[in-house]
Amino acid sequence: MINFWAENFRLSPNISMSSFEDKIPLNRSFTQTLSDYYQLTKPGITLAVVSSMLVGFVLGSGDSISYAIMIHAIIGTYLIAAGTGAHNQFMERKLDGLMKRTAKRPLPDSRIKPKKGMIFSLTLIFSGLLYLVLMVNPIAGAVSFATTLIYLAAYTPMKQVSAINIAIGAVPGALPPVGGWAAASGTISEPGMWLLFAIVFFWQVPHVMAIAWMCKDDYSGAGFKMLPKGDETGIKTSIYSLICTILLFPVTYLLFGMQLTGWVFLILGMLLALFFLVYAILFLKERTKENARKLMFVSIAYLPLVWVAVFIDRLF
Incomplete structure (x- = not known):
């Protein structure tokens, strides 16, 4: 399957078959090499x-x-998770080399050879899967492997x-709290875990779309299709971002309504969603790269602060 998708990457007209494979890696110290492999994750x-997994574990x-x-x-x-990130970079190494924001990653910059990157990533993935199955439970392992x-x-x-792809990618992005809940309870049938899934899913769409709008030229030059088709003005991008941000309000309330969280989380969660919504509206009104950047930074702050709100709520 890996070879199949790797072959598909060669279809992009902007990619040279020998652009990245034949470079001679630089001589690197042990510390530098360790840093490169860490970046790969x-x-x-x-x-x-x-x-996100920890939040699911605590509530579960x-x-x-x-x-x-x-x-x-x-x-x-x-x-x-580290192995998945590393293998994603292995699969996209040629495309990463075409974009300014990713050209200096270890694989496109030839600081790590592709074969070593592949072995490293697959070792991490299957070690993590085996560890979860044996030391936690098979359900948690299955959720992580599905992710x-x-x-x-x-x-x-x-x-x-x-x-x-943004909606598809939001699914594995939102599964870690489900995996955490499964690790604690051994089940994936409880509705609370899927509310956590919904929070991450709806958060991820505006987060990724803001980045896509900021980097649209870079993405387009590498052959990535990260924006709705024909959305030259960004109206679709901003509307989808706004809808998903609005949907965070009922999901936040449902966590409280099902008595999975208390008043502290409800108040903090609603305030954070409101703050997120303000910047989604600004992006809808003026679809500039600057407003997309602001939305991106707010989204980066939103998710960890929501998780902090969960832990604060548990203390009370």
């Missing part, structure tokens, strides 16, 4: 995945948290086909 995204634990299982869940989730599979086999190649 997309540490920021991996941290966000682990944080009810009144009794097993800290031993929680630590195992953190380790397994980190491994599989990886959708991200790599559906979202990653779809980025060259249609902007629908």
